[in-house]
Amino acid sequence: MELKNHFSLSSTNDVVEICKPLHDIGITYFNYIKIYHNDSSRALLTNNAAWIDHFYRYDLYKCVGAIDIEYLLPKGYFLWSELDGGDPVYGQGREMFNIDNGISFVIKRKTCTLLYIFASTRDNNYINNFYVRNVDLFQRFILYFNDKGSNLLKKSEKNKIYLPEKQLITPDRINSIRVDDQQKKQFYDKTKIRRFFLLNEESDVYLTKREAECSAYLIDGASAKQTAKAIGTSFRTIQGYIENIKEKYMGITGSPVMPTKSELISFLEKTGIHNVVFYDFYNKK
Numbered sequence: 001m002e003l004k005n006h007f008s009l010s011s012t013n014d015v016v017e018i019c020k021p022l023h024d025i026g027i028t029y030f031n032y033i034k035i036y037h038n039d040s041s042r043a044l045l046t047n048n049a050a051w052i053d054h055f056y057r058y059d060l061y062k063c064v065g066a067i068d069i070e071y072l073l074p075k076g077y078f079l080w081s082e083l084d085g086g087d088p089v090y091g092q093g094r095e096m097f098n099i100d101n102g103i104s105f106v107i108k109r110k111t112c113t114l115l116y117i118f119a120s121t122r123d124n125n126y127i128n129n130f131y132v133r134n135v136d137l138f139q140r141f142i143l144y145f146n147d148k149g150s151n152l153l154k155k156s157e158k159n160k161i162y163l164p165e166k167q168l169i170t171p172d173r174i175n176s177i178r179v180d181d182q183q184k185k186q187f188y189d190k191t192k193i194r195r196f197f198l199l200n201e202e203s204d205v206y207l208t209k210r211e212a213e214c215s216a217y218l219i220d221g222a223s224a225k226q227t228a229k230a231i232g233t234s235f236r237t238i239q240g241y242i243e244n245i246k247e248k249y250m251g252i253t254g255s256p257v258m259p260t261k262s263e264l265i266s267f268l269e270k271t272g273i274h275n276v277v278f279y280d281f282y283n284k285k
Helices: 012-018 049-057 064-072 088-097 127-133 135-148 150-158 171-177 181-190 209-219 224-231 235-253 261-271 279-284
Strands: 029-036 042-046 076-079 100-108 112-120 195-197 206-208
Touching: 012 042, 012 135, 012 150, 029 064, 029 150, 042 049, 042 150, 049 088, 064 088, 064 112, 076 127, 088 100, 100 127, 100 135, 112 135, 127 135, 135 150, 195 209, 206 209, 206 235, 209 224, 209 235, 209 261, 224 235, 235 261
Parallel strands: none
Antiparallel strands: 029 042, 029 112, 076 100, 100 112, 195 206
């Protein structure tokens, strides 16, 4: 498959410029891919044109490793060390282009899958620990890339890559890493939480189940009336929960004044409680 003079390759220098902050944290490779479900076409940007040219020239898009990332892995992020390092797509990238020890962020949408792929060199094993301890840096770079590279992203949409043949997708192969909705629900049912500690159990400052539910809807952008309807209680009761949450915020932060809505949401997001409040909310996300 020939990509000579394709925008995905000719735009590399501009992508390299945007990726300069990544070098400060040991990342030498970046790849953005937007794959459309209807025809497998993709908008692509990278800081390594040579590897992308090799990838498509030698049909590595047919490899199990590429297909897993593009179609089968659920939303989230995945260390390459979790996947099959012996697959040609990883082996050739590692041995021929010194691209290894990576992490792939997968964003699922109805019509497409977006991939933001970061990697380092084959001798930089420590970067894997860095990834899991600093996920926020990569999530921030994704937003930064979407901002700084907005014009490139628009051009990539107009210059998509079309595969000459369909990829062979075998969904059953990676079912072992999936947890289906019923399993998730069962796990939530078996791990009921009465106290959602805001710091740790020693602080003795926690949200009740209802307060935690309220905080989840608050972070999700719901109004007090919408939250009341969703939880099945009164508007006045929800207001009471919010006041309780604010007082607990003041107790932890030492602030003498009630927090603004944005301050409260920012604080609650950092606790991570809203991601695990209850199954329906988790599944909705």
